[in-house]
Amino acid sequence: MDWQVIINGLLLGGLYGLAAIGFSLIWGVMNIVDLAQGAYLTLGAYITFWLFNLWGVDPFLTLPISALVLFGLGYLIESQIIKRVLRYGLVMMLVVTYGLNLLLQNAMLVAWSADYRSVTPAYSGAGLVIGGASIPYIRLALFIAALLLVGLLTFFLSRTRMGNAIRATSLNRLAASFVGVRTDFIYALTYGLAAATVGMAGSLISMVYTVSPSLGGTFMTKIFVVTVLGGFGSISGAVVGGLILGVTEALTASYVAPGLMNAVSFIMLVLILIFRPQGLFGKQFYGVTN
Amino acid sequence: MMRRFVIYLMLVVVSAAFLLTGCGGKADQSAVDDKGEKVIKIGASLSFTGQMSREGTLTKQGYDLWQKTVNNAGGINVNGEKYKVEIIYKDDQSDAQRSAKLTEQLITEEKVNYLLGPYSSGISAATAAIAEKYNKLTIVPLANAPSLYENGYKNLFGVLPLATTYLNGVLDIAKTLDPNLKKVAIISPDALFSLSVAEGAKQYAETNGFEVVYYDKYPADAKDLSSMITKIKGAGAQILLGTGYLADGVLAVRNAKDLGYKPAIMAFTIATSIPDFRKSLGADAEGVMGGEWWTPNMQWQGDIFGSAGDYAQLFKKEFGEEPAYYSAAASVTGIILQKAIEKAGSLEVDAVRDTMRGLDIQTFWGPIRFNEKGVNVGTSGAAVSQIQNGQVVVIWPQELQQNKPIFPKP
Numbered sequence: 083m084d085w086q087v088i089i090n091g092l093l094l095g096g097l098y099g100l101a102a103i104g105f106s107l108i109w110g111v112m113n114i115v116d117l118a119q120g121a122y123l124t125l126g127a128y129i130t131f132w133l134f135n136l137w138g139v140d141p142f143l144t145l146p147i148s149a150l151v152l153f154g155l156g157y158l159i160e161s162q163i164i165k166r167v168l169r170y171g172l173v174m175m176l177v178v179t180y181g182l183n184l185l186l187q188n189a190m191l192v193a194w195s196a197d198y199r200s201v202t203p204a205y206s207g208a209g210l211v212i213g214g215a216s217i218p219y220i221r222l223a224l225f226i227a228a229l230l231l232v233g234l235l236t237f238f239l240s241r242t243r244m245g246n247a248i249r250a251t252s253l254n255r256l257a258a259s260f261v262g263v264r265t266d267f268i269y270a271l272t273y274g275l276a277a278a279t280v281g282m283a284g285s286l287i288s289m290v291y292t293v294s295p296s297l298g299g300t301f302m303t304k305i306f307v308v309t310v311l312g313g314f315g316s317i318s319g320a321v322v323g324g325l326i327l328g329v330t331e332a333l334t335a336s337y338v339a340p341g342l343m344n345a346v347s348f349i350m351l352v353l354i355l356i357f358r359p360q361g362l363f364g365k366q367f368y369g370v371t372n
Numbered sequence: 373m374m375r376r377f378v379i380y381l382m383l384v385v386v387s388a389a390f391l392l393t394g395c396g397g398k399a400d401q402s403a404v405d406d407k408g409e410k411v412i413k414i415g416a417s418l419s420f421t422g423q424m425s426r427e428g429t430l431t432k433q434g435y436d437l438w439q440k441t442v443n444n445a446g447g448i449n450v451n452g453e454k455y456k457v458e459i460i461y462k463d464d465q466s467d468a469q470r471s472a473k474l475t476e477q478l479i480t481e482e483k484v485n486y487l488l489g490p491y492s493s494g495i496s497a498a499t500a501a502i503a504e505k506y507n508k509l510t511i512v513p514l515a516n517a518p519s520l521y522e523n524g525y526k527n528l529f530g531v532l533p534l535a536t537t538y539l540n541g542v543l544d545i546a547k548t549l550d551p552n553l554k555k556v557a558i559i560s561p562d563a564l565f566s567l568s569v570a571e572g573a574k575q576y577a578e579t580n581g582f583e584v585v586y587y588d589k590y591p592a593d594a595k596d597l598s599s600m601i602t603k604i605k606g607a608g609a610q611i612l613l614g615t616g617y618l619a620d621g622v623l624a625v626r627n628a629k630d631l632g633y634k635p636a637i638m639a640f641t642i643a644t645s646i647p648d649f650r651k652s653l654g655a656d657a658e659g660v661m662g663g664e665w666w667t668p669n670m671q672w673q674g675d676i677f678g679s680a681g682d683y684a685q686l687f688k689k690e691f692g693e694e695p696a697y698y699s700a701a702a703s704v705t706g707i708i709l710q711k712a713i714e715k716a717g718s719l720e721v722d723a724v725r726d727t728m729r730g731l732d733i734q735t736f737w738g739p740i741r742f743n744e745k746g747v748n749v750g751t752s753g754a755a756v757s758q759i760q761n762g763q764v765v766v767i768w769p770q771e772l773q774q775n776k777p778i779f780p781k782p
Contacts, residue, residue, distance in 0.1 A: 084602070084606075086602045086631075087599055087602060090596075090598035090599055090602060091599075094596050094598065187421070188421070191420070191421055191425070195429070196420065196421065196425030196426050196428075196429055197426060197648050197651075198426060198618060198619060198622055198648045198649075198652045199648075199651070199652055200622065200626070200652045200653065202653070202654050202656070206629070207629040207630060207656070209630065209632065211632070216630075216631055216632045218630040218631070220630070221630065290626065290630075291595055291596075291623070291626075292619060292622045292623065292626075292652055294425070294426075294619070295421065295425070296421060296422050296423060296425065296466075299422075300593045300595055301595070304595075331596075331599075332598070332599045335590070335599035335600060336599045336600075336602065336603055339588060339589075340559075340588050340589065340590035340591070340594070340597075340599065340600050341562050341588070341589045341590055341591060343590065343591055343594065344591045344593075
């Protein structure tokens with residue numbers, strides 16, 4: 083077994099996992115398939131790119147800024163747009179979030195053009211070598227940052243009052259409102275939180291991949307697979323799902339054929355849907371697990 | 373009741389069919405714009421978003437420059453009457469099916485008779501089929517997968533030489549640099565054009581004494597090539613050839629750096645020719661080689677834009693950057709259409725097509741002459757350029773060389 087392949091897969095999987103958390107959270111709490119997540123990811127990547135490019139801000143320091151901006155945007159979008167269409171059901175939500183995605187993506191295209199850009203800090207490309215397998219520092223840092231963010235979010239959801247309110251709302255909105263949870267606010271908060279997470283994922287991704295308005299689109303399919311794998315609404319599930327997908331892709335690319343990478347991921351998706359539709363870690367009902 | 377409905381339905385279908393054939397057969401040749409000038413409408417479905425948006429934008433710049441130049445000169449001369457050019461653009465989002473739909477829309481709704489090609493072989497294959505169905509002329513600037521020209525389409529004309537020879541120059545120059553360079557790795561996204569280049573490069577490498585130690589394709593939208601690069605590093609390849617588009621090259625260079633893989637030569641089909649490649653990679657782009665179908669220092673001359681150098685100057689004045697060959701190829705498709713219409717003295721598709729078959733003109737791109745399949749055989753083979761100190765420098769063939777190659781890649 084080639085360790086390098088496994089390491090590549092794990093490092094990639096960490097990013098997949100982080101990118102999928104927001105999507106999973108929204109799906110779990112609000113029961114919305116949010117297709118605009120790809121655009122938020124791209125926006126996060128651009129925030130890092132511009133801060134790094136214009137003022138030389140270290141890409142890792144741009145994470146909080148990315149999170150704040152996207153939280154604000156997410157909160158605004160939920161409270162102004164999504165809230166108004168929520169009661170029209172799943173299909174309408176698909177249309178609205180798809181539209182939002184198009185709108186944001188094309189706005190970025192107009193504002194920043196289709197040019198490929200990348201964030202290349204001085205330490206990019208450096209890495210350590212363990213037993214013949216090289217681990218780039220940046221990817222390792224991304225992986226750790228991804229795990230930290232997941233830890234923080236899990237702590238927030240399970241240990242804080244606000245987090246408990248989110249979980250309560252996800253279990254039963256009506257019942258939560260009976261016991262005094264402001265569910266409107268909780269929805270906006272959740273959406274903002276999800277946008278912030280995927281934005282930070284975008285910021286991290288900008289350090290390894292090229293940034294262009296279409297960046298989020300390619301990640302969207304991965305996010306989908308990861309969420310189904312891990313189970314809707316499960317944060318630890320999203321991470322494990324991400325790791326599984328990352329490693330599967332790496333193994334397929336190395337030992338089967340790189341051309342079949344996507345095919346294998348989607349076969350996995352179909353199998354999971356047939357045999358364990360709630361996902362590996364999801365529960366039968368929607369809800370954030372810890 | 374039911375029967376009556378069916379009869380009505382049939383009536384609607386039949387009349388719709390009549391209407392459609394009517395439109396297809398005797399479409400308006402031209403229109404008159406609001407200033408009372410005669411206008412030739414030309415359709416172009418291009419990728420402004422999606423995976424190939426950068427290449428698509430460069431192509432549009434080439435079309436725009438031609439449109440502006442020809443309109444400033446009064447327009448296209450058809451038997452003494454001047455027609456202004458109007459290019460109608462649609463965004464195909466780098467998606468072949470979408471491009472086919474848009475092309476059909478351009479033909480049936482905008483009533484265009486001429487189509488300037490989309491970007492890439494894969495997408496052109498889809499639109500060419502539509503144009504053939506409606507008997508409209510397509511000139512593609514940047515589609516050169518050989519299979520595209522094996523369909524027997526009579527309305528398809530391509531500017532570039534066939535893709536298979538794209539990276540041969542890199543192998544030629546490798547031989548002159550170091551006779552010990554033997555091991556070649558070839559990676560290709562799963563796309564029509566890329567696979568033909570890869571196939572061509574593999575054959576050329578094997579017949580020229582190289583050993584192809586790795587040869588595989590990956591999904592066109594892959595975001596990570598670490599696993600492939602790991603394998604290639606393990607196989608000890610000294611030359612890495614990538615046959616993808618811009619995003620693929622950037623990805624490969626970054627992944628190679630992350631994994632500490634340093635081949636002596638790294639070359640990509642589409643990399644050096646687009647400024648974003650070096651802007652995006654900075655110092656990591658240093659020493660990367662790439663194929664160029666056209667460079668501003670080539671010695672070609674034509675009557676509309678002057679020499680290759682003149683074209684580059686005009687382009688720089690208009691867009692603020694050096695022209696890449698994409699834009700140049702796009703401009704030349706315009707010239708071809710213009711010359712064919714003027715020579716035919718008619719706007720009929722059939723007349724213009726027949727004139728194109730016998731066309732033999734000189735342009736800033738090089739001579740234009742089509743073979744029976746519609747491929748331009750006026751020029752052949754691609755030059756090789758390299759990024760040196762952030763600048764693109766032509767290093768092969770010898771007679772175009774601007775600077776000695778940097779070897780091995782730093």
